[in-house]
Amino acid sequence: MTYEELKKEMEKYPETMSAGERMQKYEAMANIFGYTTAQWRNDVKVHIDVIKRRQEEFNIGGLASGLRLRTMAQAVGSEIYFPEVGIDRVIKPVLTDYSMLPELMKDNPKKNPVFLAVLQRGIDLKMAFPEMGIAMPVAGPFTNASLIRPVEMILRDTVRxxxxxxxxxxxxxxxxxxxxxxFADEFGGGGCTICDPISCADILGKRNYRKFSHPWLEYLVEGLTQTLGKKPGIHICGKTSPLWDDMLKLKVSSFSVDNMENLADARDKMGPVFGLVGNVAPVDVMLNGTIDDVIETCKQCIINGSEAENGYTLGTGCQVPIGTSRENFDAFIFAARKYGRGARKGMLPLGIVEEAANEVVMNKA
Amino acid sequence: MATKEELLQKMSDMVFEMEDEEIADVCEEYIEAGYDALDGILHGLVDGMNRASEMYDQEEYFVTDLLLCSDAMYAGLDVLRPHLPEDASVGEAKKAVIGVVEGDTHDIGKNLVKIMMETAGFEMFDLGRDVPLDSFVEKAKEVDADLIMMSTLMTTTMPGMKEVINKLKEQGIRDSIKVMVGGSPISQKYADDIGADGYSRNAVEAVEVAKRLCGVE
Incomplete structure (x- = not known):
């Protein structure tokens, strides 16, 4: 399908989803609207324009003001590099010797300039879009620790x-x-997603997840739930199925499944306990795939995920990469509208059922 | 006094069990007893690391375990290496240039691949992280490498891998050097799309792919 054909097809499927069901991918969106990541990061006017255009052109709403993966590391002194275009990265983790930890722990987060700036950005956004809800992402404990102390040291710490x-x-x-x-003092609570890429089974393994990640995730989930008045959702990148038995004990609302995992398996195992989100491949499909790849993958995800007992939301398996085309964003939205039409919790949506029925009729004819 | 076999077994066990403190003493004892350093490396230290790889394959060991095993292996190598005869260089060993492509500093995966490749007998030239694309080509030419291994965690730096392949073509040496790519956002499909020779999902598998590409038994 060409982009022109896609746009014509989209007219047949009107918007029916709520703001919570859509992709909130700022960096990739900023790129689509012609801004660099640095412009979006440094200039609140650009950030506001991205949200405005995202609402106007894609009908996607919602605000976020929270601790991105490297925000806490930055706040406590890790050196971060912020590229003009691209995701920031830690250049020099601050904690190379545990003797420095007591000094670091003296910092008062509520007076930390990095935290205050993040909160201020949220206040500015909320002022510009008072009608939109605001949520806060946070990084998981093991991920934060790995950005404050070099990850190879952290991994050795698990034994030493x-x-x-x-x-x-x-x-x-x-x-x-x-x-x-x-955040709660300012906005009165809200939704929260924990992102914990370093906790995956590929890096940490099941044994160390149990010993060092899971207990602190439980502690974090409890604290966030009490503070924000809502259970958070969670995303762990990469392979997680070896951790699922343990993760089922987390009192979270939703689990965002990485594209490395099988969504149907997650539906059967995790679906009875959590709402599920996922798992369109961000790189092979969203960034490098064709319009047809995006549509077909979304369709398969809806088929595999939608019967999850606690609900399913079509989403990507991880962050949408910068450079993803407008065409592929539109294809994603088109597929969500077409195949997600008549969505019913725990059941295949009418969009899927009716297409299957039509195919049967066509074949008989 | 312990026999050679007993000491080799002990060295292998210490690598496998991540005992990086006492292994130096055992290696000293092995050398003082007059046993061959190369045998110590291959049948003691590397044997332990190979056992760790098998456990990794069976998902009993994880990245952390491989790192700690390699700490023990390198602690042992520090003792044994100076006792290798001068002509006991790697000789016919295949040479591989490895690095994280420009714009990216995430190198734990690359480091692990390097360790496992060294364990498997490859001579490794590690360019580190955030490596300018030309450096891969220059180093490969300088050392007459059999293989270039590139890694990245970032989607924004993935296209650098294709550029390196193009540079190899421009210089007319693409056919004489195999190229492997890896890292979280990389897939077999991406490797195929950019014309790389090989891809692997993890460090242990990388060695198998590298051996196949370089025709090593």
Missing amino acids: NPEKLNDLLKWTVDYTIAYAEM
């Missing part, structure tokens, strides 16, 4: 320095919850 590692992990959670309190 477990007590110090636990001190660090607990501190990251307390610090994160302090931001949630700042």
Whole structure:
């Protein structure tokens, strides 16, 4: 299908979804609207324009003001590189020696300039879009720790320095919850998503997930739920199925499934407990795929995910990469409208059922 | 006094069990007893690392375990290496240039691949992270490499891999050097699309792919 054909097809399927069901991908969206990542990051007017155009052109709403993956690391002194276009990265983690930890722990998060700036951005956005809801992302404990202390040291700490590692992990959670309190004081609570890429089975493995990640995730979930008045959702990148038995004990509202995992397996195993989100491949499909690849993958995801007992939301398996085309965003939205039409919790949507019925009729004819 | 076999077994076990502190003493004991350093490396240290790889394949060991095993292996190598005779260089070993492509500094995966490749007997030239694309080509020419291995975690830096392949073509040396790519956003499909020779999902698998591409038994 060409982009022109897609646009004509889209007219047949009117908007029916709520704001919560849509992709909130700022960096990739900023890129589509002709802004660099740095412009979006540094200039609140650009940020506001991205949200405005996202609403006008894609009908996607919703605000976010929280701790992105590297925000806490930056707040406590890790050196971060912010490219003009692209995702920021840690250049020099601050905690190379545990003797520095007591000093770091003296920092008051509620007076930390990085946290205050993040909160201020949320205040500015909310002022510009008072009708939109505002949510806060946070990074998971093991991910935060790995951006504050070099990841290879952290991994060795699991055997050589477990007590110090636990001190660090607990501190990251307390610090994160302090931001949630700042957020709740300002906005009165809201939704939250925990993103924890380093906790995946590929890096940490099941044994260390159980020992060092899961207990602190439970502590974080409890703190966020109490502070924000809602259970958070969670996303762990990469392979997670070896962790699912443990993850089922987390009192979260939703689980966003990475594209490395099988969505149908997640539906059967995790669906009875959590709402599920996922898992269109961000790189092979959204960034590098054709319009038809995006549509077909979305359709398969809806088929595999929609019968999840606690509900299913079509989403990408991880962050949408910068450079993803407008055409592919539109294809995603088109597929969500076409195949997600008549969505019913725990059941295949009418969009899928009717197409299957039509195919049967066509074949008989 | 311990026999050679007993000491080799002990060295292998210490690597496998991540004992990076006492392994130096055992290696000293092995050398003082007059046993061959190369045998110590291959049948002691590397044997332990190979056992760790098998456990990784069976999902009993994880990245953390491989790192700690490699700490023990390198602690042992520090003792044994100086006792290798001068002509016991890697000789026929295949050479591979490895690095994280320009614009990216995430290197834990690359480091792990390097460790496993060294364990498997490849001579590795590590360019580190955030490596300018030309450096891959220059280094490969300088050392007459059999293989270039590139890694990235970022989608924004993935196209650099294709550029390196193009540079190899421009210089007329693409056919004489195999190219492998890896990293979280990379897939077999992406590797095929950019014309790389190989892709692997993890460090242990990378060695198997590298061996196949370089015709190593």
